[in-house]
Amino acid sequence: MGQTITEKIFSEHANKKVRAGEIVRVDIDMIIGNDITTPISIRAFEESGQKKLARPDNFCIVMDHYIPAKDIASANQAKISREFAYKHDLKNFFDEKDMGIEHALLPEKGLVIPGDVIIGADSHTCTHGALGAFSTGMGSTDISFGMITGGNWFKVPETIKVELSGKPAQHIYGKDIILELIRMIGVDGALYKAIEFTGDSIQYLGMADRFSIANMVIEAGAKNGIFAVDEVTESYLTERAEANGGLRAEPKIHYSDEDAEYCQVIKIDIANLSPVIAYPFLPSNGKSIEQAVADDLKIDQVMIGSCTNGRIEDLRIAAKIMEGKRVARHTRMIVTPATQKIFLQAQKEGLMEILINAGAVVSNPTCxxxxGGYMGILGDQERCVATTNRNFVGRMGARTSEIYLANSAVAAASAIAGKIVDPRT
Structure with missing residues (x-):
C-alpha cells in the first residue's frame, strides 16, 4: 500500500516508513511564535532551566497580533518576546520594522519549504500546507518543548482526499472552495485529519487561493491541509528565492502514491460553484450568494485582510471593483494588507489610492x-462582511454583532452597496 504526502513527510523525518495512526518523534523545521502566544512558551522554556534554543535558526517570532501595541498590557506582552529575541540573537525575529501577519510573512521571506514539518502556537499555522509542507498549530507548551528539544511528538493523521473539478467561474476563489467544503462536512468533519487537495481544478488556483484554502482547514477540525508541489508552487518559490537571496533550505518534494490509502474522498465541482457566504456563527454555516442577496442584509462594516485574504491578489480584486466608486454612507471599510511588502506593492500599483478614494481606511499589517483585538471592533448588533476565517460569537467585538465570511470580491461590492450583493451582477 502506498503513502500520502503527509505520511511521506513524516517518514522522511522519522527515517522510517510510517502510516497514519503511528506516533512518531521528529525534528521540527520551523517553529513559529507570535506576540500573544510566545510569552507563555518563553516562561515554560525558562522554567525548564534551558539556556539555549535547540535549533535557533529554526525558531521564528512574528509580532503581529497587537502591534503596534494597543495598550499597556499588550506593550508589556510584546516586551517579553522582544527581550527574549534580543537575548538569543534570533535570526528570524520580525517586529514593526519588518512586519507582517505571520502566515503571510514567512512564505514571503522564503522560510517555508516543501517537505517541512512546521508548528506554531496559532491555529492557522496550517496555512503553510499550501507549499507542500506539513504545518499545524499546537499549544504554547508544545512550542516550548520544541524550543528545548528541537522536535516534538505527532500522531500521523489519516488523510481526506478532496477532488476539485472544473474551472472556477468569475469571482470564485479559494475562499469559496474552502467555505463550501466546510459547509459540506461541518466544523468537526475532518477532526485530526489531513486534507489533501487534488483534481484538475488545482491548475487554476494561484498561491493566494491555495493559502486561503489551507488556512481554513482548521475550521473543519483538520490537523493540516496540503497541496502537492506543481509549476505554480515552483514559480512562487523561485520568486521568493530571488527576493530573499535564496530559500531557507532545499525543498523536499513528495507526491501521494496512486495506491495511497485515504479515509474519505470528497468531490467538489468548482465550475458550478457560486460565491459562498458563511453566516453567523460558524464557518460551516455556508449559504449561496443568491441566498444572501435575497435576505437583503444591510452591513455596517467590511474588512478585507487577515492571514486568509490579505494578499496582493485580494487588494487587486477589491480595487478593480471599487475604482471610481464610493463606500456606502452607512458602511465602514477597513483594508489590512498582510505584510509591509504587500502594502508597498499595492501602493506602487495605485491600489491604495483607489481604495482610500473609495472611502476605505488602510491599516498596518495586523491580526x-x-x-477582535483592535483596529476595527464591532459594536452591539453591528453586521460585518469579512474576508477573515472565523465568525464565532463575539469574534470581532460585541457578542451581539454578526460576521459574514466572504471572498474579497463580495466584500468590496458589498461595501459599495451597503449590503451583501453579488459581485458578478
Whole structure:
C-alpha cells in the first residue's frame, strides 16, 4: 500500500516508513511564535532551566497580533518576546520594522519549504500546507518543548482526499472552495485529519487561493491541509528565492502514491460553484450568494485582510471593483494588507489610492480586527462582511454583532452597496 504526502513527510523525518495512526518523534523545521502566544512558551522554556534554543535558526517570532501595541498590557506582552529575541540573537525575529501577519510573512521571506514539518502556537499555522509542507498549530507548551528539544511528538493523521473539478467561474476563489467544503462536512468533519487537495481544478488556483484554502482547514477540525508541489508552487518559490537571496533550505518534494490509502474522498465541482457566504456563527454555516442577496442584509462594516485574504491578489480584486466608486454612507471599510511588502506593492500599483478614494481606511499589517483585538471592533448588533476565517460569537467585538465570511470580491461590492450583493451582477 502506498503513502500520502503527509505520511511521506513524516517518514522522511522519522527515517522510517510510517502510516497514519503511528506516533512518531521528529525534528521540527520551523517553529513559529507570535506576540500573544510566545510569552507563555518563553516562561515554560525558562522554567525548564534551558539556556539555549535547540535549533535557533529554526525558531521564528512574528509580532503581529497587537502591534503596534494597543495598550499597556499588550506593550508589556510584546516586551517579553522582544527581550527574549534580543537575548538569543534570533535570526528570524520580525517586529514593526519588518512586519507582517505571520502566515503571510514567512512564505514571503522564503522560510517555508516543501517537505517541512512546521508548528506554531496559532491555529492557522496550517496555512503553510499550501507549499507542500506539513504545518499545524499546537499549544504554547508544545512550542516550548520544541524550543528545548528541537522536535516534538505527532500522531500521523489519516488523510481526506478532496477532488476539485472544473474551472472556477468569475469571482470564485479559494475562499469559496474552502467555505463550501466546510459547509459540506461541518466544523468537526475532518477532526485530526489531513486534507489533501487534488483534481484538475488545482491548475487554476494561484498561491493566494491555495493559502486561503489551507488556512481554513482548521475550521473543519483538520490537523493540516496540503497541496502537492506543481509549476505554480515552483514559480512562487523561485520568486521568493530571488527576493530573499535564496530559500531557507532545499525543498523536499513528495507526491501521494496512486495506491495511497485515504479515509474519505470528497468531490467538489468548482465550475458550478457560486460565491459562498458563511453566516453567523460558524464557518460551516455556508449559504449561496443568491441566498444572501435575497435576505437583503444591510452591513455596517467590511474588512478585507487577515492571514486568509490579505494578499496582493485580494487588494487587486477589491480595487478593480471599487475604482471610481464610493463606500456606502452607512458602511465602514477597513483594508489590512498582510505584510509591509504587500502594502508597498499595492501602493506602487495605485491600489491604495483607489481604495482610500473609495472611502476605505488602510491599516498596518495586523491580526487586530480579525481577532477582535483592535483596529476595527464591532459594536452591539453591528453586521460585518469579512474576508477573515472565523465568525464565532463575539469574534470581532460585541457578542451581539454578526460576521459574514466572504471572498474579497463580495466584500468590496458589498461595501459599495451597503449590503451583501453579488459581485458578478
Amino acid at each position: 487586530g480586527a480579525c481577532l
